Amino acid sequence: MPETPDVDVIVVGAGPAGACASIELARAGLQVVLLERGPFPGSKNMYGGVVYPRILDELIPNWWDEAPVQRWVTRRSTMVLTPTQALTVDFRSTAWGAPPYNGATAYRPDFDHWLASHAEAAGAQVLCSTTVVGLLRDANGRVVGVRTDRPDGDLRARLVIACDGVNSFVAKEAGLHPPVDAANYTLGVKETLALPKEVIDERFGVRGREGVDIEILGGTGGVNGGGFVYTNLDTIAIGAVLKLPKLAAQKRRPEEIIAGLKAHPAIAPLVEGAELKEYSAHVIPEAGLAMMPKLTGDGLLVAGDAAAMCLAAGIWLEGVNFAMASGMYAGRAAIDAIRAGDVSTAGLAGYERRLSETFVLRDHRKLKRAPHLVLSDRVQHVYPELITSVAERMFRVDNPEPKPGLRRIVTSERKRLGIRRRDLARDGLDGFRSFG
Amino acid sequence: MLAVIPVRDGALPAGATEAADECGRRALLVGHQVEHATTHLSGEVILCEVGEYRPGAWADALARALADEPIIVLPASPDGRDLGPRLAAALDRPFFAGATEITDRTVVVPRDGGRAMHTMPAPPRLVATLQVGIRGQEPAGDAATVTSMSLDLDPGGIPIADAHVERVLAPDAATIDLAEAGRIVGGGAGLRSADQFDRLAELGDRLGASVGATRVITDRGWVGHERQIGTTGVVVAPELYLAFGISGAVQHTSGLGHPDHVISVNVDAHCPMMQLADLGVVADANVVLDELLSLLSAQAATEGVRPDA
Amino acid sequence: MSATAPIAVCLKWTPARLDGGPLGPDAADDRFAGISPADRAALELALRLADRLGTTVTAITAGPAGAERALRDALAAGAERAVRLDMATDADSRDVAFELAQSLADAAIVLCGDYSLDRGSGSVPAFVAHHRRIAQALGLVDIDVDTATAATVHATRRLDGGRRELLAIPLPCVLSVEGSLATLRRAPLPRALASRSAHIDVVATPPAHHHGAPAIVTAYRPRARVMPAPAGEVVLDRLRRLTDAGTAPSRGETVVLEPPAAAARIVDALREWGYLP
Numbered sequence A: 001m002p003e004t005p006d007v008d009v010i011v012v013g014a015g016p017a018g019a020c021a022s023i024e025l026a027r028a029g030l031q032v033v034l035l036e037r038g039p040f041p042g043s044k045n046m047y048g049g050v051v052y053p054r055i056l057d058e059l060i061p062n063w064w065d066e067a068p069v070q071r072w073v074t075r076r077s078t079m080v081l082t083p084t085q086a087l088t089v090d091f092r093s094t095a096w097g098a099p100p101y102n103g104a105t106a107y108r109p110d111f112d113h114w115l116a117s118h119a120e121a122a123g124a125q126v127l128c129s130t131t132v133v134g135l136l137r138d139a140n141g142r143v144v145g146v147r148t149d150r151p152d153g154d155l156r157a158r159l160v161i162a163c164d165g166v167n168s169f170v171a172k173e174a175g176l177h178p179p180v181d182a183a184n185y186t187l188g189v190k191e192t193l194a195l196p197k198e199v200i201d202e203r204f205g206v207r208g209r210e211g212v213d214i215e216i217l218g219g220t221g222g223v224n225g226g227g228f229v230y231t232n233l234d235t236i237a238i239g240a241v242l243k244l245p246k247l248a249a250q251k252r253r254p255e256e257i258i259a260g261l262k263a264h265p266a267i268a269p270l271v272e273g274a275e276l277k278e279y280s281a282h283v284i285p286e287a288g289l290a291m292m293p294k295l296t297g298d299g300l301l302v303a304g305d306a307a308a309m310c311l312a313a314g315i316w317l318e319g320v321n322f323a324m325a326s327g328m329y330a331g332r333a334a335i336d337a338i339r340a341g342d343v344s345t346a347g348l349a350g351y352e353r354r355l356s357e358t359f360v361l362r363d364h365r366k367l368k369r370a371p372h373l374v375l376s377d378r379v380q381h382v383y384p385e386l387i388t389s390v391a392e393r394m395f396r397v398d399n400p401e402p403k404p405g406l407r408r409i410v411t412s413e414r415k416r417l418g419i420r421r422r423d424l425a426r427d428g429l430d431g432f433r434s435f436g
Numbered sequence B: 001m002l003a004v005i006p007v008r009d010g011a012l013p014a015g016a017t018e019a020a021d022e023c024g025r026r027a028l029l030v031g032h033q034v035e036h037a038t039t040h041l042s043g044e045v046i047l048c049e050v051g052e053y054r055p056g057a058w059a060d061a062l063a064r065a066l067a068d069e070p071i072i073v074l075p076a077s078p079d080g081r082d083l084g085p086r087l088a089a090a091l092d093r094p095f096f097a098g099a100t101e102i103t104d105r106t107v108v109v110p111r112d113g114g115r116a117m118h119t120m121p122a123p124p125r126l127v128a129t130l131q132v133g134i135r136g137q138e139p140a141g142d143a144a145t146v147t148s149m150s151l152d153l154d155p156g157g158i159p160i161a162d163a164h165v166e167r168v169l170a171p172d173a174a175t176i177d178l179a180e181a182g183r184i185v186g187g188g189a190g191l192r193s194a195d196q197f198d199r200l201a202e203l204g205d206r207l208g209a210s211v212g213a214t215r216v217i218t219d220r221g222w223v224g225h226e227r228q229i230g231t232t233g234v235v236v237a238p239e240l241y242l243a244f245g246i247s248g249a250v251q252h253t254s255g256l257g258h259p260d261h262v263i264s265v266n267v268d269a270h271c272p273m274m275q276l277a278d279l280g281v282v283a284d285a286n287v288v289l290d291e292l293l294s295l296l297s298a299q300a301a302t303e304g305v306r307p308d309a
Numbered sequence C: 001m002s003a004t005a006p007i008a009v010c011l012k013w014t015p016a017r018l019d020g021g022p023l024g025p026d027a028a029d030d031r032f033a034g035i036s037p038a039d040r041a042a043l044e045l046a047l048r049l050a051d052r053l054g055t056t057v058t059a060i061t062a063g064p065a066g067a068e069r070a071l072r073d074a075l076a077a078g079a080e081r082a083v084r085l086d087m088a089t090d091a092d093s094r095d096v097a098f099e100l101a102q103s104l105a106d107a108a109i110v111l112c113g114d115y116s117l118d119r120g121s122g123s124v125p126a127f128v129a130h131h132r133r134i135a136q137a138l139g140l141v142d143i144d145v146d147t148a149t150a151a152t153v154h155a156t157r158r159l160d161g162g163r164r165e166l167l168a169i170p171l172p173c174v175l176s177v178e179g180s181l182a183t184l185r186r187a188p189l190p191r192a193l194a195s196r197s198a199h200i201d202v203v204a205t206p207p208a209h210h211h212g213a214p215a216i217v218t219a220y221r222p223r224a225r226v227m228p229a230p231a232g233e234v235v236l237d238r239l240r241r242l243t244d245a246g247t248a249p250s251r252g253e254t255v256v257l258e259p260p261a262a263a264a265r266i267v268d269a270l271r272e273w274g275y276l277p
Ligand SMILES: Cc1cc2nc3c(=O)[nH]c(=O)nc-3n(C[C@H](O)[C@H](O)[C@H](O)COP(=O)(O)OP(=O)(O)OC[C@H]3O[C@@H](n4cnc5c(N)ncnc54)[C@H](O)[C@@H]3O)c2cc1C
Pocket: A012, A013, A014, A015, A016, A017, A018, A035, A036, A037, A038, A041, A042, A044, A045, A046, A047, A048, A049, A050, A051, A052, A130, A131, A132, A133, A163, A164, A165, A166, A169, A187, A188, A189, A190, A239, A240, A281, A282, A283, A284, A303, A304, A305, A306, A310, A317, A318, A319, A320, A321, A323
C-alpha cells in the first residue's frame, strides 16, 4: 500500500526560485515545506549583485517599498577593455530611479531571506539547516518525497520541486540532467570591497540610492569571460565570469584575474583604497538551452539554476529573475496538477507551456547562440582591440593629416590585426542573429 | 577595598596576591587551613576559618559580615568565579566578572570575547573578580598583619544547600605536560579545520613544543579541554609561544605567563595577540603552517644527507 | 524533590559578534543571532539527564521575540515545553536571574551554559541558585546522575593548575557547563517541522529593576603590568633593566609577507633566538 504523503509539496532550496514557488503554493492553500541546507535562506548564496525584479510585480505588489535593496540601478555601462584602452557605452535613466524601477543591487542573504519570509507569511513551513540527500520513489519510479540529513528524515509529498541551484543534486538524482560537460559552466568569482558611501557616490557619479551596473568585455587576461562592477551602498562588487576549461588550461588563479581587473587603468581609480571584505566563487550554468535538463518528471519539477535557467550572454548576466519566474510558474503548474489529481509528467505539462510563453524560455531561445559567440576567441581576444583602436583613431587629432573616414580606419585596423573580412562579416551576422 | 580569597587546604588560589594588591593589600582569607596561606601575603590579612568549600553558605555568611565593605574583589580563579557572583547576589550588588582593573572610581571589564573593553564608573558598592595574571604582582613586603574573624554558617533557619567535594584529582598527563612545557604552539579560530589543528601538532613535534588551544578550539572539540590555555583552562609558563590564528582575548593571554618570545600569525595586524608578539606575521595561518612544515622537513632532509654518508 | 520534576535549561539569545563588517553580522539582525556552544551543551545534557531520570525538559529564555527561534530549536531537539520571559536582550543579569528563578521554582535541575558570549559574566546561574537557596556547581566538564536515588548529581569541575574536583550535588541544583561537554543532537525531521508552529509560553515581566552603568567602549588593550623594582647596585643598571634597553628583544615587529616568506621569516627568528639549530 503506498504511504500517504505528509504534505502536498516539498520545495528543495530557499533561493529565489524556491521562495517564489513556495509563495504561490502556500497562497493557494497547499501545504508546503521549503527545505534549505543553510542556517537561513540566502546565508550561503552569492551572485554578482543586480536583481531585475519586474516579475515580482505579479507576486508582491509594491515590492519596492519593502525589498532589502542597496541601490537602484540608474546607470548601465558596457566597457570594452584592452590592456591600455577602454571604450564605454554609458546609459543613464532617471526613470529607473523611481517606481516601478528596472534593476537593483542587493545582498543575497538579505534578498533571499526577505523573499522566503513572504513564503513563510503565506503559510509555507521553512525549515533551514536541513539538506536533502536523496529522493523517495514508489515502485514505478515516481518521485514521492525526499530524504534529508536529519534523523527520521524522510518526508513524503505529492510533488517535489527542485530549486537547489546549479549542479542540482535532486535533478541529477532523478536522472533529468544530461551528463555534466565542464564546457557548459563558467566560474563566477567576486570580491566585495568596502568604501564610504560618499566616495562611491563621487567616483561613480551617482546620488542617494542611485547605483551603477558595469559589464566588461576584455580585461580577463587571456581567459575567456567577462567582468562586472556593481555598486552597493558602501561596498563595490567586482568580479569576473570565467570559462572553466580556459582557466584550467592557463593555470591561472581566479584571484589573479580579479587583481588584474582591479589594476586596469579604467577600473583602478574606482576601487582605489577599498578594503577587501569578502571573496567568493560559484559555478554558473552558462550554456542556456544547450544544457537544460528535462524540466519535469513524474512527481517532480525543476526550476531556477537547477534547470540551468540562468541567462549568461555577454552584456546580460541574469539569473535571479529567471529563477523567480520559473519558480513561480512551477508553483502554478503544481497547483493545477495537484487540483487535477495528476502529478505525472503529462499532468505537469503546464510548467513548460508557461515557460515557453514567457521570457523565461523565449529569451533563452532568442539568445541561444549568444553565450557561445560572446565567449568565442575572436570576440574575447581580437574584437576588443579592434573596437578600441578604431575609437582611438577616430578621436585622435593627426593634424596636419586630414581626418580619415570610419570605413578606412576599420579596414586598416582589421588588416593590422589580421582579421579576415569573411570572419568579421560572419560574426557580425551571428551577433545580429543572436541579439537581434 | 577588600580582597576575598577562597582557600583550600591552606593553599592560595591563582591570582590571590594580585587581588590583594589591587585592594591595597587588604585581604580576607576564607576557607580551610587559612592560616597556612598567609606566607605570600603582606599588608592586612583577616583569617576566616570555615572548613570545606561551600559557596552557598559562605556567600550567605560573608554577606552578613561584609555589608559595610563597599568594594569586594575576588581572584577570577575557579573558586573565585564560583563564589563571586553568589556573594554579589547575597549582597544584592552589581557584579563585574573577569575585570582587568578595579578602583573606587572605575571598573574595566572585557566584553565580546575580549575584543572590547568596557570602562564603567564604579558604583558605590560592588563585587568583582579580577582576571588572573593581568595585573602582575608587587614584590612581597613585610609579613602580613593577621587578625581573625569568625563566620557563622547556617545560623538557625534552613541551611543553604551546597555541593559536596568528594575528591580532588591531580592534573592529568596532558595538563602537566602543557603547564610545564618550555615551548608551546597554540591554535585558535583562525585555523580552518580539525585537520589543520593536527598539522599544528605536527609542527609542535618538529619544534619540541607542546600544543595548546583557545577555548573556541576546545569548544569545537578539535582537542580536549585539558589543552585549553587561559582563565578557564591551564595556566602555562613557556619561554616560546607561537600563536596561529589567535586573537589574544584576555581570557586566553591571562593564562600565558610571560614568554621570552612570542610569534603570532594572524590576518588581522591589529588584534591583541599581534600587539603582544615579538614577531607578528600578517598572513593566513593555515598556509603559513603548511609552508613551515614543508620548510622544516626540507631542511631536515638536507641536514640528514651527510657528505660522507 | 521528585524525579518527575522537570529539568530546566536556560538558553541565552545573543546577537552575533559585532565585527562582521558591512556584509557580516549586525547586532540588530536576528539572522545572525543564536545561542552559545555552552548553552547547546547544556540543552543536550538536559535531554540526556531527563531521559535517565524519566522526566521532561523545559527550555526557557529571557529575551525578545526573536529568541523564540532558540526555543523552537530546543523543542525540535526534544524539549517538552518552551517558555519565553519577555525581556530586552541587554536586560541586567540580576533581573534576568530573578525572573528565571521565579519561573523555574519547580525544576529539579537547572542547566545553564557557563558564560554567555557577549556578557561573559557567568553570573546568572549563581544568581538563580541564590534566589532559590539551592546548590550550585559552575563550569562543569562532566556530569552524571545517580539514577538509583535520583537525588544526587555527580559532576567534575576544573580547579587551578589542571586539577579537577569531583562533586556530589544534592537536587534541586543549578549547574553550568562548558561548551565542549557535549554536542547537541540533530533534531529529527518530524519534530523539527512540528516545532515551527509549536506553542511557546510567553510571560510578561515587570519593568527593569537594575540598569548597568553606561560604559565607555574601547578596543582591548592589555593593562600595564606592575613591575618588581629592579635590583642592582649601579643606577644605570637599574635603569637599563627597567627600560629593557640593550637586553630587550625587538618586541613589536609586524611584517606582512606571502606565506612562503612568512615561514622563512619565522624559521629565521627561531634560529636567531636559539630555538632551532
Ligand atoms: C558570480 C555570479 C554572478 C551572478 N550575477 C548575477 C546577477 O548580477 N544578477 C542575476 O540576476 N543573477 C546573477 N547570477 C546568477 C544567479 O545567482 C542565479 O541564477 C540564481 O541565484 C539562481 O537562483 P536559484 O534559486 O535557482 O538557486 P540558488 O540561488 O543557487 O539557490 C539554491 C538554494 O538551494 C539550497 N540547496 C542546494 N542544495 C540543497 C539541498 N540538497 N538541500 C537543501 N537545500 C539545498 C542552497 O543552499 C540555496 O539556498 C550570478 C551568479 C554568479 C555565480
